Amino acid sequence: MADLPNLGDIRSSWSSLSVEDRQRIFVRLPRSEAEELFLHLSPADKVDLLQELPTLDKRSWLRLLPPDDAADVIQELDAVHRTEALGLLDDQTRREVTALLAYAEDEAGGLMNSRFLRLRPEISADEAIRYLRVQAKAAVDPIYYAYVLDVEQHLLGIVSFRELFLAPPDKTVAEVMRRDVISIPEEMDQEEVSRQFSLHHLMALPVLDKNKHMKGIVTVNDIVDVVEEEATEDFQKLGGVIALEAPYMQMNLWQMIQKRAGWLTILFVSEMFTATAMAYYETEIARAVVLALFIPLIISSGGNSGSQASSLIIRALALKEARLRDWWRVLGKEIASGFILGAILGSIGFTRIMLWPTRDIVYGEHYFLVAITVSVSLIGVVLWGSIMGAMLPFMLRSIRLDPATASAPLVATLVDVTGIAIYFTIASIVLRGTLL
Amino acid sequence: MADLPNLGDIRSSWSSLSVEDRQRIFVRLPRSEAEELFLHLSPADKVDLLQELPTLDKRSWLRLLPPDDAADVIQELDAVHRTEALGLLDDQTRREVTALLAYAEDEAGGLMNSRFLRLRPEISADEAIRYLRVQAKAAVDPIYYAYVLDVEQHLLGIVSFRELFLAPPDKTVAEVMRRDVISIPEEMDQEEVSRQFSLHHLMALPVLDKNKHMKGIVTVNDIVDVVEEEATEDFQKLGGVIALEAPYMQMNLWQMIQKRAGWLTILFVSEMFTATAMAYYETEIARAVVLALFIPLIISSGGNSGSQASSLIIRALALKEARLRDWWRVLGKEIASGFILGAILGSIGFTRIMLWPTRDIVYGEHYFLVAITVSVSLIGVVLWGSIMGAMLPFMLRSIRLDPATASAPLVATLVDVTGIAIYFTIASIVLRGTLL
Numbered sequence: 001m002a003d004l005p006n007l008g009d010i011r012s013s014w015s016s017l018s019v020e021d022r023q024r025i026f027v028r029l030p031r032s033e034a035e036e037l038f039l040h041l042s043p044a045d046k047v048d049l050l051q052e053l054p055t056l057d058k059r060s061w062l063r064l065l066p067p068d069d070a071a072d073v074i075q076e077l078d079a080v081h082r083t084e085a086l087g088l089l090d091d092q093t094r095r096e097v098t099a100l101l102a103y104a105e106d107e108a109g110g111l112m113n114s115r116f117l118r119l120r121p122e123i124s125a126d127e128a129i130r131y132l133r134v135q136a137k138a139a140v141d142p143i144y145y146a147y148v149l150d151v152e153q154h155l156l157g158i159v160s161f162r163e164l165f166l167a168p169p170d171k172t173v174a175e176v177m178r179r180d181v182i183s184i185p186e187e188m189d190q191e192e193v194s195r196q197f198s199l200h201h202l203m204a205l206p207v208l209d210k211n212k213h214m215k216g217i218v219t220v221n222d223i224v225d226v227v228e229e230e231a232t233e234d235f236q237k238l239g240g241v242i243a244l245e246a247p248y249m250q251m252n253l254w255q256m257i258q259k260r261a262g263w264l265t266i267l268f269v270s271e272m273f274t275a276t277a278m279a280y281y282e283t284e285i286a287r288a289v290v291l292a293l294f295i296p297l298i299i300s301s302g303g304n305s306g307s308q309a310s311s312l313i314i315r316a317l318a319l320k321e322a323r324l325r326d327w328w329r330v331l332g333k334e335i336a337s338g339f340i341l342g343a344i345l346g347s348i349g350f351t352r353i354m355l356w357p358t359r360d361i362v363y364g365e366h367y368f369l370v371a372i373t374v375s376v377s378l379i380g381v382v383l384w385g386s387i388m389g390a391m392l393p394f395m396l397r398s399i400r401l402d403p404a405t406a407s408a409p410l411v412a413t414l415v416d417v418t419g420i421a422i423y424f425t426i427a428s429i430v431l432r433g434t435l436l
Numbered sequence: 437m438a439d440l441p442n443l444g445d446i447r448s449s450w451s452s453l454s455v456e457d458r459q460r461i462f463v464r465l466p467r468s469e470a471e472e473l474f475l476h477l478s479p480a481d482k483v484d485l486l487q488e489l490p491t492l493d494k495r496s497w498l499r500l501l502p503p504d505d506a507a508d509v510i511q512e513l514d515a516v517h518r519t520e521a522l523g524l525l526d527d528q529t530r531r532e533v534t535a536l537l538a539y540a541e542d543e544a545g546g547l548m549n550s551r552f553l554r555l556r557p558e559i560s561a562d563e564a565i566r567y568l569r570v571q572a573k574a575a576v577d578p579i580y581y582a583y584v585l586d587v588e589q590h591l592l593g594i595v596s597f598r599e600l601f602l603a604p605p606d607k608t609v610a611e612v613m614r615r616d617v618i619s620i621p622e623e624m625d626q627e628e629v630s631r632q633f634s635l636h637h638l639m640a641l642p643v644l645d646k647n648k649h650m651k652g653i654v655t656v657n658d659i660v661d662v663v664e665e666e667a668t669e670d671f672q673k674l675g676g677v678i679a680l681e682a683p684y685m686q687m688n689l690w691q692m693i694q695k696r697a698g699w700l701t702i703l704f705v706s707e708m709f710t711a712t713a714m715a716y717y718e719t720e721i722a723r724a725v726v727l728a729l730f731i732p733l734i735i736s737s738g739g740n741s742g743s744q745a746s747s748l749i750i751r752a753l754a755l756k757e758a759r760l761r762d763w764w765r766v767l768g769k770e771i772a773s774g775f776i777l778g779a780i781l782g783s784i785g786f787t788r789i790m791l792w793p794t795r796d797i798v799y800g801e802h803y804f805l806v807a808i809t810v811s812v813s814l815i816g817v818v819l820w821g822s823i824m825g826a827m828l829p830f831m832l833r834s835i836r837l838d839p840a841t842a843s844a845p846l847v848a849t850l851v852d853v854t855g856i857a858i859y860f861t862i863a864s865i866v867l868r869g870t871l872l
Contacts, residue, residue, distance in 0.1 A: 316683060
């Protein structure tokens with residue numbers, strides 16, 4: 001049997017391994033390495049491994065996890081397995097996990113750890129240090145802050161280990177602690193939670209319920225994963241896919257079709273209006289086949305400028321660089337850039353037609369008018385694409401839908417239908433009396 | 437004069453404010469709040485504020501920053517202002533900043549902080565604690581670990597504050613420390629650094645040079661920003677835009693055009709091949725204008741399935757869920773899903789044409805053959821789009837370009853030209869002897 005690769009290699013290639021390979025590797029690892037690996041797997045990957053183990057082993061692995069991680073794992077299970085898994089936990093952890101399961105996965109409450117260091121305000125710095133030594137063993141590692149709570153669990157302040165050490169031993173915790181504590185409500189969305197971390201550059205944030213009782217802490221480590229996850233979702237949506245729930249390599253064919261067929265069908269059905277629109281101009285096309293040649297060029301330019309605009313605006317909205325109320329400033333910017341970009345493409349198109357060696361054979365005797373039609377249409381379509389691409393995310397946000405739904409393919413599709421109308425309208429004006 | 441909004445509101449709306457508004461607000465804040473705000477701004481935002489201040493004020497604000505943040509700010513300046521700014525620092529910080537400036541911005545060395553807690557292995561836990569109390573003031577806050585170095589600055593191990601406290605006071609640091617330390621080389625790319633944090637769930641990673649001397653630490657806080665930044669770049673690239681260097685709302689018209697016109701022109705020039713391809717089929721179109729009606733529908737379906745595939749693969753490659761060597765497994769998946777997705781769209785298209793009330797007027801007497809042509813072409817084009825969209829990121833990666841360059845518009849454009857060829861080839865087979 002070949003030697004196992006080292007733990008670092010196993011971890012970094014984990015997501016590209018098949019479930020069978022994973023189980024084979026997992027059971028062959030020494031216990032300490034297996035634990036190290038297991039602790040850092042995603043909840044779904046943990047479930048994959050646990051499924052195949054006998055009940056007693058399951059218990060030992062589940063109990064290895066802190067309550068927030070255990071809750072994440074149990075959240076992945078169906079009702080039957082959930083009850084079974086809860087039964088394998090010790091009483092205290094089960095209570096904490098059950099409480100955590102009541103939160104939505106993507107809320108601050110769902111991210112938080114309910115084990116944190118608590119201090120009473122009236123004890124001395126010296127007593128606090130001695131007390132923390134004992135408490136520390138049950139808390140998350142590493143320790144960032146201790147939280148000072150009154151008897152009703154209201155958060156009064158925070159104090160770091162270091163601040164306690166630097167303080168004169170007889171000062172009370174209340175005298176040493178910082179009172180201006182940033183906290184987050186338990187129902188805050190994880191995207192907003194990650195923004196709070198990014199704004200305030202903190203290591204951990206306390207989570208409070210409606211009555212200002214402290215319920216737990218969210219640490220910056222959890223946030224790195226959240227940021228990756230949210231970025232992946234938006235990225236896949238921009239590409240016109242429903243966000244995958246698992247890495248690409250682990251999705252089977254049927255799951256993949258489910259994530260892609262819906263949008264593809266919606267886009268296809270919408271795009272059918274291009275056929276309807278073109279049928280409307282069928283006589284014009286029959287009279288001037290040359291017009292048909294430029295249809296893909298013109299509508300795709302509109303789609304491209306639209307997906308540029310929508311990708312910029314979706315991301316700006318996600319990072320809160322732009323707010324809903326900024327829509328008219330964005331509109332102004334996009335009208336200006338859409339016009340200039342359209343003019344650039346229009347002049348390239350114009351030059352291309354005018355300088356083509358066989359222009360009078362390919363484009364006919366009225367090639368100059370065709371060039372005018374194409375370049376004016378390009379300005380109109382690129383301008384329209386930029387406006388649509390930029391405004392659609394705002395519209396979606398204003399009706400409380402995710403702006404990332406304004407995917408590149410969706411914007412392109414919407415612009416295609418109008419692009420055809422713009423093109424043929426301009427053609428009928430410019431070419432009236434000659435080709436049409 | 438109206439009251440200032442509170443600091444939290446100012447911070448979260450900062451990126452959507454104009455430079456003038458920012459300066460106006462900044463000078464009106466009480467010093468402590470202004471410091472709090474300044475410390476957490478991005479390097480570029482810090483520069484915007486500093487520019488307008490008199491030299492003495494500049495010095496006071498620059499000296500407020502730890503060396504890594506100061507280096508980030510100075511990196512943003514041109515050569516003249518850089519020398520001036522370095523002159524404003526104290527000697528020790530200037531040396532550290534100059535050393536940091538030698539690293540590329542997106543390497544581990546460019547992210548790291550050179551102030552960290554150092555311990556010698558032979559001292560006792562008790563001495564270590566006393567020593568750390570003194571050292572702590574100069575180090576980053578909060579403290580995660582102390583790093584145990586030999587006289588030549590080789591990293592021997594790490595020990596947390598807490599581990600020192602829990603240890604018997606007479607044990608040496610060498611006996612308490614952990615020796616299996618994960619470290620990163622100074623030239624590691626920031627995207628890989630962020631992956632290391634995500635893999636190992638650590639708060640800080642030590643950075644070593646080629647000779648294994650410890651140079652500094654990168655903390656998880658820095659990584660949240662890196663992850664956001666990398667995701668934004670990839671997102672904008674997927675939309676067909678060169679990654680912006682500043683938030684959308686702060687880009688002026690000229691900068692915006694620069695970031696968009698290049699790709700738009702490249703795509704436009706490539707898309708011109710559709711006009712060339714269609715000119716090649718001009719006689720077929722003249723004979724059967726009905727064929728032209730479905731061109732946008734068919735090529736856009738190829739583009740849509742292509743952008744689905746490319747967005748999935750680009751993200752999978754970025755997160756290392758798929759490796760270069762997985763290309764043939766991906767190809768297999770995409771052939772299967774492309775075929776099924778094409779068949780779904782093909783049957784919708786077939787049904788649409790066959791059930792259209794005025795089918796024999798709009799599509800002519802051979803509408804059945806037209807329906808066959810359209811639906812077979814859809815299968816071919818969607819299959820081709822999925823393959824191209826999935827393979828292009830692999831090709832780019834294999835020649836060491838960024839897979840995210842395979843933007844939705846680029847894939848759509850490449851698929852458009854081939855889509856026309858596929859469509860007319862199938863048409864000439866199916867319709868030979870009837871329409872063509």
